[in-house]
Amino acid sequence: MKYVDEYRDGKLAREIAERIRSEALPSRQYNLMEFCGGHTHAIFRYGIPDLLPDNVNMVHGPGCPVCVLPISRLDTAIELAVTHNVILCSYGDMMRVPGSRKRSLLKARAEGADVRMVYSSMDALKLAQDNPDREVVFFAIGFETTTPPTALVIHQAKKLGVKNFSVFCNHVLTPAAISSILDSPEAGALGLLKLDGFVGPAHVSTVIGSQPYERFAVEYSKPIVIAGFEPLDLLQAILMLIRQVNEGRAEVENEFSRAVTRQGNERAKQIVDETFEERDSFEWRGLGFVPRSALQIRAEFAEFDAEKRFPVEYRSSAENSACLCGPILHGVKSPRDCTLFGGACTPENPLGPCMVSSEGACAAYYSYGRHQESLIAKESA
Template sequence: MKYIEEFREQGLARNIAANIAAEVDPGREYRLMEFCGGHTHAIFRYGVQDLMPGNVGFIHGPGCPVCVLPMARIDLAIRLLREENVILCIYADLLRVPASGRQSLMKVKAEGADVRMVYSTQDALKIARENPGREVVFFAIGFETTTPPTAVAIRQARAENLGNFSVFCNHVLTPAAMTGLLDAPRAAGEEPVQIDGFLGPSHVSSIIGSRPYEFVPERYGKPVVIAGFEPLDVMQATLMLIRQLNEGRCEVENEYTRVVSREGNRKACDLVEQVFEVREQFEWRGLGHIAHSALRIRPEYADLDAERRFAALADADALIAADNKACECPSILRGAKKPVDCKLFGNGCTPETPMGSCMVSSEGACAAYWSYGRFRQDAQAASA
């Protein structure tokens, strides 16, 4: 890869689109889930859906770590700020995620809580060094992509004997989420989601490799093609899925070979295994509690685990918070509905005034619909 423009070249896009049009079976539907929110934004930003035949559709999946974070975890962070008077370091996407009682970290910050936005775990460590008299908690969030930097920060804090630093761990696991998605019971009044194949995540797969997805075709009979984030990556991976479905094959393929291998980044994975262990259960917004789907800090690093350190987080795994009943984020994250199916979308729920997490995150499906105008096209199609 010399230049990123090579993966956005219009002539190549038209060529792949022509191949897709020539190879699709007009007598069947192709329902493909792009698991990752980064793919959702690429599809909308570059108009990939518009280049597809009418019987090839993308289903938006739960691959946005901010979106799938249950409301209770934000409630706990707010409780931590109010009861323990800590400095809470967060990534910017978390600031506006709605909590219970129409609260958010932005609102409690405006009330005087010490919430600080950081770009990396190293920023959080720096804040802890500069404030030795204050407890500094890093709100760790993300899939396997952002977990290694958290592990590095924990080990670095231990090496420096940084006694005022700890981590509130909310890291979750992609393969387990795919299991939860495929095993999810039908919600009341909601048809089961029909998925023919998956576009596998990009950045996550660069860490864990392609091997962890092999259970999906083996157990569920669904093909997976790992795709890069550029529009030509998405289109080529779509063509690869269509070919698998047409030929009756079902396997894991890797379109993103320039970055992803079967085994992944073993050094990063080994580091994560040294610092974290798998939780028995963890709640996902839209998918409920999924077994072995998240990480917690190992007992060897208990002094750096905010859940063990602060009384305000003592019942972290037990706390349950009810989502806004009018918000369709849970159904959107399961792929059962689109953002335009939500009555709040654009009607009180916008990026400036989000009612649900899917409108907040830079990888959320609602944010993609809003940012790239897809909701206008769907509205026009519905009225035609």
């Protein structure tokens, strides 16, 4: 198969779905977590839940980089723009995420802060070159997929001698988040479903490879199947997980072999290691403080670290008590469980990041019609 259309073949999709139905044992429940927010959207976009038997349950994980960023870090970015009068550059998904007192980057810009949307870290560096009299800060977020470009732009800034450019680093690590979900003492108390396996992320795995997941299979006896984003990718990954569970196996399998290797992208990993080091701890929305789960800029590049260049004060910020983004990211709750979903909280008026981000679970439910089922269920109740 070489072309995208072949991975969207309806006849083949129905055939794989029929295999899933025939091989899923009626006597047991299969709870499978797709870690990546991109997978969540693909699952709903292609109607995959409607193809699965009732005892195969997809649980949505914390693989949305916008969603997992806590309010305190967003508030700090806003403080950089407002208090320190920098040009703050951000990816578009972050612009509408509500921080404390429902204040977002977009609202800060409306109030006079110089906040600009960029498509890449290099756009932010270009802004710094074009505005030598202004400090420019790139608000860097994301998992291992977006970390190499941030590393590259820091190296480029040093090479070019750009003195008015820095990075507010919020890059987080996938394996640490999976560990947190499996180790969480709160999971049982919150009613987290027993997870039988994981659909491993696609883009992240092209960088880090499949090897980092192997310890989850060994230490936790959890099967992982790395999958692409097309409907046949996801259905095949679900079938592979069901087979592992049925056979009592716990292995890392790579359905996305056309893009992912065991070792990953060695050059990308090298430049990340040269530029960043692990933080001792980092706060995640929904997961709390997770040890060694995020990156910070190494001392050799301290001149490009916004946290060292500007005096910023971190304040613990309370989440909206009615918003269930945290439990949704933890896999404890579904968007259907949130009383705000589809009513007070919509893509036009988001009250939490899961409704804002293009990879958020709430946005996926809403965009692809699952919210209609939620509203019908609430009305009938």
